[in-house]
Amino acid sequence: MPAHSSFDYAIIRVVPRVEREEFINVGVVLFCTTQRFLGARVEVDEARLKALAPDIDLETVRCHLDSFQRVCVGGKGSGPIGQLPQKERWHWLVAPRSTMLQTGPVHSGLSQEPQAALEHLLDTVVRLKRAS
Template identity: 55%
Template sequence: MPARSSYDYAVIRVVPRVEREEFVNVGVLVSCPQAKLLVAGIELDPDRLHALDPSTDIEAVRLHLQAIERICQGGRDSGPIGQLPERARFHWLTAKRSSIIQMSPVHTGRCLQPEGIVEHLLERMVRVAKPRS
C-alpha cells in the first residue's frame, strides 16, 4: 500500500471591503514537504467579487494573486520572499494580514497523491457547487 503524504493548506480569500469581513474564496495554497510541493491554485471569479463590492479593482486583485503564484514557484523573478525555502514561503504567505488578500487558518490533511490535492481542494473550497438536477 502506498504511503500517505501529509500536507498543509490554506484557502486564499479576497476581502473587497475589509471592514465588512465578507470574502470570496479564490484559491488554495498547498504545502507538502514530502513531495517538495508548494503551489497555489487560483480561480478568480470577478462576478462574485463584484457582488460584494462593485468597485473592486479586479486587475489589482489579479496582480496580487499572481504574486502569490510567483512566490510559490520561487526563482529569480519571485522577489526576496521567493528565495526562501519552500516551508518558510508557505509560512510567510499564510501569516495573518488585514488586507484585501487573506488566508484562512492553516489546515492539515493526508493524501495518496499530492499532485492531485490542489484540484480536490479547489473543487471543495473554491468552486461554486453545481445545482442538482
Template identity: 60%
Template sequence: MHMHDSYDYAVIRVVPRVEREEFVNVGILLSCQSARYLEARIEIDGARVHALDPDIDLVAVRRHLDSFPAICRGGPGSGPIGELPLRARFHWLTAKRSAIIQTSPVHTGRCVDMAATMEHLLDRMVRVRRA
C-alpha cells in the same frame, strides 16, 4: 506502495471590504514538506467578488493574487520571498494580515497524490457548482 504524505493547506481569499469581513474564496495554497511541494492555484470569480464590492479593481486584485503562484515557484521574478526555503514561503504566505487578500487558518491532511488533492480542495473550497 506509496505512503501517504502529510500536507498543509490554506484557502486564499479576497476580502473586498476588510471592515465587513466578507470574503470570496479564490484559491488554494498547498504545501507538503516531505514531497518538496508548494503550489498555489487561483481561480477568481469576478462576479462573486463584485457582488461584495462593485467598485473593486479586479485587475489590481488579480495582479496581487498572481504573486502567490510566483512565490511558490520561486526563481526569477518571485522576489526575495521566492528565494526562501519552501516551508518559509508557505508560512510567509499564510501569515495573518488585514489586507484585501488573506488566507484561512492552516489545515492539515494526508494524501498520496498532491495534484489530485489540489483539485479536490479547489472543487470543495473555491469552485461554485452551477445549477
C-alpha cells in the same frame, strides 16, 4: 502504491473591505514537506466578487493573486520572498495579514499526490457547484 503524505493548506480569500469581514474564497495554497511541494491554485469568480464589491479593481486583485503562485514556484522573478527556502515561503504565504488578500486558518490532510489534493480542495472550497 505511493504512501500517503501529510500536507497543510489554507484557503486564499479576497476581502474587499476588511472592516466588513466579508470575503470570497478564490484559491488554495498547499504545502507538503515530504514531497517538497508548495503550490497555489487560484480561480476568481468575477461575477461573485463584483456582486460583493462592485467597485473592486479586478486587475489589481489578479496581479496580487499572481504573487501567490510566483512565491510558490520561487526562483528568479519571484521577488525576495521567492528566494527563501520552501518552508519559509509557506509560512510567509499563510501569515495573518489585514489586507484585501488573506489566507484562512491552516488545515491538514493526507494525500498520495499533493497536486491532486490541491485540485480537489479548489473544487471543494472555491468552485461553486452549479445546478444543471
